Amino acid sequence: MKVTLEQTAYIAELARLSFDDDELRRRQDDLNRILEYVEKLDELQPDDVEPLSHPVENTGRPRADVVASSLPIEDTLRNAPDADDRHFKTPKAISV
Amino acid sequence: MTPYRDYSEKRRLLASGELSLVENVEAFLARIEERRSLNAFTSVFADEAIEEAKRVEKKIADGSAGKLAGMVVAVKDVLAERSRPNTCCSKTLEDFVAVYDATPVKRLREEDAILIGRTNCDEFSMGGSNENSAFGPARNPIDETRVPGGSSGGSAVAVAANLCDVALGADTGGSIRQPAAYCGVYGLKPTYSRVSRYGLVAFASSFDSVGPMAKNVEDVALALGVIAGYDENDATSADVPVPDYVEAISQDAKGLKIGLPKEYFAEGLNAEVRAAIEGAAKALEELGVEIVEVSAPHTDYAIATYYLLTTAEASSNLARYDGMRYGRRAKGERSLAETYRASRTEGFGEEVKRRIMLGTFALSAGYYDAYYGKAQKARRLVREDFKRAFKKVDLLVAPSAPTTAFPLGEKIDDPLEMYLQDVYTTPASLAGCPGVNVPVGADAAGLPIGLQVIGDHFDEAGVLRLAKLIGERVGGARSSAE
Numbered sequence: 001m002k003v004t005l006e007q008t009a010y011i012a013e014l015a016r017l018s019f020d021d022d023e024l025r026r027r028q029d030d031l032n033r034i035l036e037y038v039e040k041l042d043e044l045q046p047d048d049v050e051p052l053s054h055p056v057e058n059t060g061r062p063r064a065d066v067v068a069s070s071l072p073i074e075d076t077l078r079n080a081p082d083a084d085d086r087h088f089k090t091p092k093a094i095s096v
Numbered sequence: 097m098t099p100y101r102d103y104s105e106k107r108r109l110l111a112s113g114e115l116s117l118v119e120n121v122e123a124f125l126a127r128i129e130e131r132r133s134l135n136a137f138t139s140v141f142a143d144e145a146i147e148e149a150k151r152v153e154k155k156i157a158d159g160s161a162g163k164l165a166g167m168v169v170a171v172k173d174v175l176a177e178r179s180r181p182n183t184c185c186s187k188t189l190e191d192f193v194a195v196y197d198a199t200p201v202k203r204l205r206e207e208d209a210i211l212i213g214r215t216n217c218d219e220f221s222m223g224g225s226n227e228n229s230a231f232g233p234a235r236n237p238i239d240e241t242r243v244p245g246g247s248s249g250g251s252a253v254a255v256a257a258n259l260c261d262v263a264l265g266a267d268t269g270g271s272i273r274q275p276a277a278y279c280g281v282y283g284l285k286p287t288y289s290r291v292s293r294y295g296l297v298a299f300a301s302s303f304d305s306v307g308p309m310a311k312n313v314e315d316v317a318l319a320l321g322v323i324a325g326y327d328e329n330d331a332t333s334a335d336v337p338v339p340d341y342v343e344a345i346s347q348d349a350k351g352l353k354i355g356l357p358k359e360y361f362a363e364g365l366n367a368e369v370r371a372a373i374e375g376a377a378k379a380l381e382e383l384g385v386e387i388v389e390v391s392a393p394h395t396d397y398a399i400a401t402y403y404l405l406t407t408a409e410a411s412s413n414l415a416r417y418d419g420m421r422y423g424r425r426a427k428g429e430r431s432l433a434e435t436y437r438a439s440r441t442e443g444f445g446e447e448v449k450r451r452i453m454l455g456t457f458a459l460s461a462g463y464y465d466a467y468y469g470k471a472q473k474a475r476r477l478v479r480e481d482f483k484r485a486f487k488k489v490d491l492l493v494a495p496s497a498p499t500t501a502f503p504l505g506e507k508i509d510d511p512l513e514m515y516l517q518d519v520y521t522t523p524a525s526l527a528g529c530p531g532v533n534v535p536v537g538a539d540a541a542g543l544p545i546g547l548q549v550i551g552d553h554f555d556e557a558g559v560l561r562l563a564k565l566i567g568e569r570v571g572g573a574r575s576s577a578e
Contacts, residue, residue, distance in 0.1 A: 003457070015411060015456040016418070016433075017449055018441045030450055031457060033512055038400040041470050044477065051472030054302050055479060055528025056289045056553055059334035061326060075195040081425035090420050091432045 002032050098123075098258060102312045103167050106261070110156055110166050117156070117166045121149040124168050124212060128259045134244075135234045136253040138173045139181050140213035148210045155208060162207030164322060167315075169204055170260040172251050173214040174221055175306065176295035177201050184297050185229040186219045188423045188443030198295020199330065200264060200306050200323040207322050212260055215250030219445045220414065221271055221299045223247050224517045227508050228447040235504070236278060238543060242501040245275030248309070252279040255309050262310045262319050266296055268303045269402050270497075270521025276309055276533035277496035277546020282316050282563065283309040285521075287553050288528035289334040291320075292327035298413040300406035301332075303525050313564040316532070317341035320556060336554055344557035349565040350383055352558070355390035355489035360520055366499045368539040373495050373547050376536045376570045380493075383569060390488060392481035395523055397474050399515055402522040404458050404471035410448075411455030417443060450511060479527040486552040491562050495520050496533045496546035524550045534563045536570055 003011070008028040012019055019027055073086060082089040099115065100106040109115035125142050145168070155161035171177060174184050176194035183189045197205065204211065218228040226234045226249025234249040236242040237257035244253045248265030252275035255263050265272040267285035276283025284307040291306045298304065308319035321341045327333045356377060361370060381387045419425035419439030426438035444452070458467040485492060498519060507514045524531040530553075533546040547566060551559040 008453075011453055011457050011460065014460060015452050016415075016436045016440050017444070017452065018437050027450075027453055030511065031453060034403065034454055035457075037512055038404055038467070038471075041397060041400050041404075041474055044394075044397060044470075044474055046470065046473035046477060049473040049476050051469060052476035052479060053472060054288075054332070055475070055526065056287060056334065059289055059336055060331055061335035062331070063328045071195060078195055079192050079422035081419060081423075088421050091430060091435050093432050095431070 001035060003028060003035065098261075102314045103164070103261060103318055104314065106166065110153075117149040117153045118146060120166070121145050121168060121210060121212070124259060127257075128213070131237070131257050131259065133235065133240060134237055134253050134257055135216055135232055136250045136257065136259055137170070137213040138183060138185065138216050138231050138250070141180070141211070145210050145212045152208050152210065164204060164318070165208035167209045167319075168212050168261045169209045170213055170215050170251060170254040170263040171201060171211055172217050172248050172263070172265050174217060174266055174297045175201055175264060176297075177211060177214070180214065182297065183230070184220045185217050185231055186443065186445065186448070187230045188417050190230065190424070192422055194295075196295060199292035199327045201295065203323050204319075215248070215254055215263060217250055218247035219448050220297065220410070221247040221266055221268055222410070222447050222451055224270065224274055224514055225502075225507065226250065226275070227504065228445055230445065233504060236501045238280065239501070239541070242503050242543070243278065245278035245497070245501060247271040247275075248283070249275045251309050252276050252281055252283065255279070255281045255311060262308055262315050264323075265307060265309050267305050267307060267525070268299050268406060269525045270518045272307050272309060273496045273521050273531055273533040273546070273548055274517070277535075278501035278544065280535040280538070280544030281309055281311055282313055282533060282535070282567070283307065284316050284320060284532040284556065284560070285524070285530060286320060286324065286556055287334070287530045289332050290530070290554065290556065291323050292330040292333045294327055294329035300409035301413060302409060303406055313345060313560055313567055314342065317345050317560050334554070339557050341557055341560060345560045345564045347561060349561045350385055352490045352562060353386045353388065354380065354562070355388055355485055355492045357390050357392040357395065357485065357492055357494055359392050359395035360494040364498050364519065365495060369495050369497070369499060369545050372536050372545040373493070376547050376566055377493055379570045380566065383565070388489060390485045390492070392485060392523065394474065394477045394481050398478055398523040398526055399519055401471045401474040401478060402518065402526055403454065403515055404467050405475060407451040407455030408458045408468050409455070411452045411459065414444075414448070414452055419443075447511070475526050478523055481523070482527040482529055482550075482552070490551075491555070491558055492550040494548045494550065496548040497521070500539050500541070500543035500545060520548060528553060530556045530559050532559050532563045534566045536566065
């Protein structure tokens with residue numbers, strides 16, 4: 001399949017990325033070139049194959065669900081672009 | 097320049113007083129300075145490293161030193177080290193300082209390794225040449241006009257150019273093995289889940305594996321033994337016993353049965369690389385190792401499968417960089433949604449955006465089954481190739497990369513061509529199998545050639561044992577960066 005310019009713009013919107021018109025066309029070409037390559041998977045007919053999401057299965061060990069302390073609040077806020085002593089500060093999330 | 101072959105010899109020299117650890121660290125620091133043009137490090141901690149050396153020297157003297165006391169280690173800039181920059185070579189994280197130690201880093205510290213600096217890599221580990229770095233490319237120490245490979249390029253350079261004893265890398269689709277091949281060092285991607293991912297900045301969570309790189313197999317085995325093992329901070333880390341890898345590699349490898357997967361020797365493999373790998377196989381045969389041809393019929397689908405799955409995982413993992421809690425936030429008055437968009441657009445580089453776009457597409461409504469779902473099925477087929485092969489043979493031998501190191505700039509404008517370089521490393525990544533690069537000589541231009549040993553899940557001991565035999569009897573690490 002080939003993606004259209006409109007579809008490319010929609011994917012950029014989902015990914016929260018902006019591109020100007022030239023760049024968007026380049027992104028469209030990029031996507032189409034890679035999508036053309038991955039079409040080789042159509043040669044496989046894996047209808048009766050179970051999808052695999054983790055390559056090494058059933059080797060973990062669940063731990064007890066016990067509340068424990070994690071990072072101190074000053075560490076948590078250390079890399080914040082904007083914060084007071086207890087909160088992250090962000091642009092307004094709800095507009096009224 | 098280092099007056100020892102491997103860490104065990106270094107430790108002996110340190111214990112006997114023939115080698116001063118402070119002087120050894122100073123010599124590494126001087127050499128890092130001397131070889132700045134390689135751009136191997138994103139940050140170096142000279143004063144701290146010297147202080148550590150003094151502290152560790154005392155511990156060696158009083159007998160309380162850990163297993164890696166005085167081993168000088170460089171860490172890829174994607175693994176958290178408390179109070180040090182953790183940039184992932186991205187503008188998004190240029191001011192980010194880690195607030196805890198990644199588990200592999202913590203385990204190295206507990207054994208008294210000295211963490212000397214953080215190494216250059218492709219942004220968020222996305223790339224195979226180290227050219228996608230906000231700090232500029234690292235350069236191959238054997239020929240500075242060529243790439244060192246990637247994404248763990250800086251780690252491979254640091255080892256090859258003698259800027260550290262051991263480096264940690266991270267491998268998602270070849271990011272330890274391929275740069276190790278291009279720089280002529282050993283580099284191990286362990287079994288997926290063998291080493292905790294806690295504190296490793298996520299790229300593709302069902303692939304990412306942390307592993308050691310060094311000039312000899314013994315140091316790889318020693319470092320792996322320290323960083324491997326269950327970690328309750330990573331629910332995917334394996335609760336599987338960690339063997340003594342150093343002891344394991346001292347055992348004879350000659351009784352092993354080795355498979356050469358014929359699909360790895362098909363069209364596209366450079367003739368000199370082919371000759372070196374086939375020559376190594378022949379040399380093994382002469383030593384009495386049984387070699388047979390095997391088939392991994394889905395190898396040709398690995399790159400397509402890999403790029404769909406890892407970009408999908410990456411698009412989801414990198415959604416966290418929204419400029420709110422950490423990372424770059426675009427300046428100026430904007431709505432929340434516009435701030436997300438502007439911050440991400442400013443912060444991410446070209447290749448990262450390319451992969452986020454592909455991954456977002458592969459996961460989007462209407463295309464999920466045809467792309468992501470199909471790739472997950474293909475992933476199982478690739479893993480079954482390995483499972484089948486390991487019923488017949490103990491280990492596989494293959495090239496690590498189709499060519500030797502290519503010139504800087506040669507492939508950067510052709511992403512698909514760059515992706516095709518991962519043809520021999522992505523299959524083991526899809527299957528979660530361990531693989532190690534073993535240097536086996538050089539091409540006519542003097543560039544290192546890498547052989548890959550691949551094993552079944554959790555058979556790092558077998559993989560390293562064969563790597564040692566090949567290194568001793570066939571190839572051996574190059575030191576042409578000297």
